[in-house]
Amino acid sequence: MKDLQDLVRPNIWALKPYSCARDEFKGFKADVFLDANENPFPNGVNRYPDPLQEKLKACIAPLKGVPVQNMFLGNGSDEAIDLPFRIFCRPGIDNVVAIAPTYGMYEVCADVNDVEYRKVLLDEHYDFSPQALLDACDDNTKIIFICSPNNPTGNAFRREKIEEVLEKFQGIVIVDEAYSEFSSQRPLRLDLAKYPNLIVLNTFSKAMGCAGIRLGMAFASVEIIGLMNKVKYPYNVNVLTQQRAMEALRNQALLQQHISQILAERQTLMQAFALLPICKKVYPTDANFFLAKVTDADRIYRYLVEHAVVVRNRNRVALCGDCLRITIGLKEENTRLLAALRQYVQ
Numbered sequence: 001m002k003d004l005q006d007l008v009r010p011n012i013w014a015l016k017p018y019s020c021a022r023d024e025f026k027g028f029k030a031d032v033f034l035d036a037n038e039n040p041f042p043n044g045v046n047r048y049p050d051p052l053q054e055k056l057k058a059c060i061a062p063l064k065g066v067p068v069q070n071m072f073l074g075n076g077s078d079e080a081i082d083l084p085f086r087i088f089c090r091p092g093i094d095n096v097v098a099i100a101p102t103y104g105m106y107e108v109c110a111d112v113n114d115v116e117y118r119k120v121l122l123d124e125h126y127d128f129s130p131q132a133l134l135d136a137c138d139d140n141t142k143i144i145f146i147c148s149p150n151n152p153t154g155n156a157f158r159r160e161k162i163e164e165v166l167e168k169f170q171g172i173v174i175v176d177e178a179y180s181e182f183s184s185q186r187p188l189r190l191d192l193a194k195y196p197n198l199i200v201l202n203t204f205s206k207a208m209g210c211a212g213i214r215l216g217m218a219f220a221s222v223e224i225i226g227l228m229n230k231v232k233y234p235y236n237v238n239v240l241t242q243q244r245a246m247e248a249l250r251n252q253a254l255l256q257q258h259i260s261q262i263l264a265e266r267q268t269l270m271q272a273f274a275l276l277p278i279c280k281k282v283y284p285t286d287a288n289f290f291l292a293k294v295t296d297a298d299r300i301y302r303y304l305v306e307h308a309v310v311v312r313n314r315n316r317v318a319l320c321g322d323c324l325r326i327t328i329g330l331k332e333e334n335t336r337l338l339a340a341l342r343q344y345v346q
């Protein structure tokens, strides 16, 4: 990896971050807060949240096996995807490389930040070649994005391939493990200490069942986390989200039970789907969704919407012609999908 300072935009390296009122008295115990121009009448949310979410991070650390100092929390993974562009990529000069097809927000964030987005197409097995990713890079490539398990294809990539990229690429590698709880592969976040150029993304939106609270996680070296904290909005995770996340974490048994149920349903639904006359192929998956090639994705998508069932039409995505992406729902929801499709007249 290059020196971190050589990768970071000079203005960000030199940035003096906003200092929150709550940050300045650290180390002292206080119970009279006349520092932040808040309304003093208590209602549960009249105070600003902890800007570094320390209590919440302390709850997450043992569950994820990542120390607090290697953790960033943000407003969904979206924030953790956007910040590295703002930290590392000079608009109009630098570029990023990503597998394709993959999660659409990487490209949107690149476009918003005026950063060239270079796509490297997966092969016919939806797999990637480390060398092809490296060949797409030049001196101005700051970040490589790998999503594993990948959205929309569903498959997790072999660790050795991701590790080859981490070892050979001189810049930052972002590995989005949003769906890792549904995969049997060992998550890369557990090997953070080995790779100073690695940022792993996780989210509360999928297996944790909290898409509505908008809470994303990034795991990286202390230095990279420091940069993310410097650039983020001071109070980026609100009080309600922090409270609700801690509640969600308390019931680990229930979370695990839901994941097991989703995995069992995944198998049942995929087997039944494969037998439908409209189904040409069900792709293997390591996530809580699967991709299926069907006879006519546009028409079947519209038919399902008319029957009040919404799936994701990926027909116009590269390598996903006539593909639908189907999230595993409750048993009764999956049954509704299958029942509707059994009535479909080709």
Ligand code: PMP
Pocket: 075, 076, 077, 078, 079, 103, 147, 150, 151, 176, 178, 202, 203, 204, 205, 211, 215, 216
């Ligand atoms: N990463 C991937 C790969 C995703 O598919 C999604 C959601 N579709 C996200 C991140 C978004 O996560 P969040 O809700 O935390 O912004």
